[in-house]
Structures are given as C-alpha cells and as structure tokens.
Amino acid sequence: MYTEMAEVIDHDVTTITCICGNTVGKEGLIQADSHGVPVHFAEDTLPPDGLAAWPEDEDLYTLCPSCGRVYRDNVIEETGTAPVAFQVDVTTDPIATAIRVHWEQKA
Numbered sequence: 001m002y003t004e005m006a007e008v009i010d011h012d013v014t015t016i017t018c019i020c021g022n023t024v025g026k027e028g029l030i031q032a033d034s035h036g037v038p039v040h041f042a043e044d045t046l047p048p049d050g051l052a053a054w055p056e057d058e059d060l061y062t063l064c065p066s067c068g069r070v071y072r073d074n075v076i077e078e079t080g081t082a083p084v085a086f087q088v089d090v091t092t093d094p095i096a097t098a099i100r101v102h103w104e105q106k107a
C-alpha cells in the first residue's frame, strides 16, 4: 500500500508540512494520542473536558487539524521522514471538540 509522506526537516515534528499544505505557522499542528485525539500538554494536571490525557508511554502523534492526517512523532524523530500514520475525521467528536478545547486553552 502506498503511504503518503509529508515533508519534514531534521527529524523535527514541528517542521512538518502536511500533505494538505498545513504547517505550524498556518493552521497549526496539534500533539495527539494514538487515536488522534489532541492531548493535554501537561503531565501533572488533569486534562480539561474534551482533551485526552498525556500518554504515559510518551507515544505522541501530531494531528493536522485541517485535514485530519496524523503522524507518529517517534517515526519522524527516528527516521527523519513523516509517513501518514492514519487519518481521522476532524469534524466529528471526540476529535472536533478536542481541537476546539485545545485552541481555547492556548488563547
């Protein structure tokens, strides 16, 4: 099966240019869990309603909130390539709510 590959620079997940063209500087990229649900950024406090907890095994993914493609951070950091791990529907819950809560939290 053909795997879509995003562009990434120097094994750095924050430099991903998603297949859809989104970047951190455009619509942003969000740290997510292995289901593609945006995670709470802190390990030591409870996540607000809607966000997933920080994964205990630190197995983090990067969600493109524009198209729903998800990249696995470990793969990017180890290989310097950014294959699409899977894709989620950003318009349905729990992803849609989590994305909204994520941005409200940053504001």
Ligand SMILES: [Zn+2]
Pocket (backbone or CB within 6 Å): 018, 019, 020, 021, 022, 064, 065, 066, 067, 068, 069
């Ligand atoms: Zn995208």
